[in-house]
Amino acid sequence: xxxxxxxxxxxxxxxxxxxxxxxxxxxxxxxxxxxxxxxxxxxxxxxxxxxxxxxxxxxxxxxxxxxxxxxxxxxxxxxxxxxxxxxxxxxxxxxxxxxxxxxxxxxxxxxxxxx
Amino acid sequence: xxxxxxxxxxxxxxxxxxxxxxxxxxxxxxxxxxxxxxxxxxxxxxxxxxxxxxxxxxxxxxxxxxxxxxxxxxxxxxxxxxxxxxxxxxxxxxxxxxxxxxxxxxxxxxxxxxxxxxxxxxxxxxxxxxxxxxxxxxxxxxxxxxxxxxxxxxxxxxxxxxxxxxxxxxxxxxxxxxxxxxxxxxxxxxxxxxxxxxxxxxxxxxxxxxxxxxxxxxxxxxxxxxxxxxxxxxxxxxxxxxxxxxxxxxxxxxxxxxxxxxxxxxxxxxxxxxxxx
Numbered sequence: 001x002x003x004x005x006x007x008x009x010x011x012x013x014x015x016x017x018x019x020x021x022x023x024x025x026x027x028x029x030x031x032x033x034x035x036x037x038x039x040x041x042x043x044x045x046x047x048x049x050x051x052x053x054x055x056x057x058x059x060x061x062x063x064x065x066x067x068x069x070x071x072x073x074x075x076x077x078x079x080x081x082x083x084x085x086x087x088x089x090x091x092x093x094x095x096x097x098x099x100x101x102x103x104x105x106x107x108x109x110x111x112x113x114x115x
Numbered sequence: 116x117x118x119x120x121x122x123x124x125x126x127x128x129x130x131x132x133x134x135x136x137x138x139x140x141x142x143x144x145x146x147x148x149x150x151x152x153x154x155x156x157x158x159x160x161x162x163x164x165x166x167x168x169x170x171x172x173x174x175x176x177x178x179x180x181x182x183x184x185x186x187x188x189x190x191x192x193x194x195x196x197x198x199x200x201x202x203x204x205x206x207x208x209x210x211x212x213x214x215x216x217x218x219x220x221x222x223x224x225x226x227x228x229x230x231x232x233x234x235x236x237x238x239x240x241x242x243x244x245x246x247x248x249x250x251x252x253x254x255x256x257x258x259x260x261x262x263x264x265x266x267x268x269x270x271x272x273x274x275x276x277x278x279x280x281x282x283x284x285x286x287x288x289x290x291x292x293x294x295x296x297x298x299x300x301x302x303x304x305x306x307x308x309x310x311x312x313x314x315x316x317x318x319x320x321x322x323x324x325x326x327x328x329x330x331x332x333x334x335x336x337x338x339x340x341x342x343x344x345x346x347x348x349x350x351x352x353x354x355x356x357x358x359x360x361x362x363x364x365x366x367x368x369x370x371x372x373x374x375x376x377x378x379x380x381x382x383x384x385x386x387x388x389x390x391x392x
Binding site for chain 2: 017028036103105
């Protein structure tokens with residue numbers, strides 16, 4: 001399951017960027033055309049954080065719907081899956097959103113002091 | 116668990132056939148948090164989740180550019196005939212075209228041994244519980260192989276039509292191999308894989324009289340996901356239409372060489388030679 005590898009990589013990256021701080025939430029954007037299943041990432045997050053510096057943190061996933069722009073007619077339309085066809089019938093389209101796999105931000109507890 | 120590269124496992128092993136000393140892929144070093152208190156703060160990061168892998172993939176491509184190599188990432192279900200295709204390719208391309216293979220499997224070095232028997236150098240990556248190869252593993256494998264300039268590199272990914280699609284391993288082209296016994300509806304069942312393919316090889320066409328497989332349907336589905344994809348139907352066992360595959364490889368290498376030469380002229384000098392961060 002590639003979501004596990006991806007989530008472990010995410011957790012490692014966050015841990016590196018937040019050394020010594022308590023992480024309470026990790027926010028990511030997952031495009032619905034990215035090939036990653038958000039629910040699987042949620043499941044993997046608990047496994048990947050258990051016993052480590054991010055234990056107890058929450059994963060917040062913003063699901064980004066797919067959108068395409070048609071090069072033939074110029075229209076923008078939603079894309080539900082990877083069969084990318086404009087309602088005008090053209091398959092000459094560009095994906096404008098839905099492929100995101102982004103670590104957007106992290107919430108941490110502010111430190112009073114750091115010895 | 117490996118928290119460093121996202122390979123999915125810390126039991127990944129890279130080994131050359133015959134060597135008994137597999138090694139782990141990564142250096143680790145983690146500092147652990149300590150508690151203070153108690154006000155929330157937001158750190159805006161805006162990083163791609165695959166940034167590290169994609170960075171390592173660029174290092175792989177830089178290494179390949181210096182050695183004027185062409186690399187193909189071969190992906191499929193288990194049993195579609197990837198290794199057989201490579202065995203035949205190595206034998207038929209002969210000594211004129213040096214070939215190197217990175218073999219990915221969860222366990223065993225069976226495939227790397229088959230490749231070496233066929234006459235090419237191979238390195239076996241055992242991913243343990245991991246379901247795909249990533250750019251870090253391929254970079255490490257390239258250093259172990261130390262390929263000669265002008266050679267062809269095949270990355271035979273872990274057999275599975277889902278996970279490998281997401282990971283750039285530094286290849287120049289992606290090939291999905293599917294056999295006629297698997298069914299003609301696979302592109303729409305595994306759209307991410309087929310959408311990212313440059314070439315779909317339909318193998319085992321010698322079995323077509325015995326199975327319900329509509330080649331046209333498979334092609335239509337593959338093109339609905341990826342209108343520029345090339346589809347080649349062949350039989351590795353009988354050799355029927357295998358020449359089309361060699362022609363595709365040779366045109367890929369020529370196209371790639373031309374592009375690399377153009378980039379060099381633009382930049383005035385070659386890329387750095389190191390693989391790795």
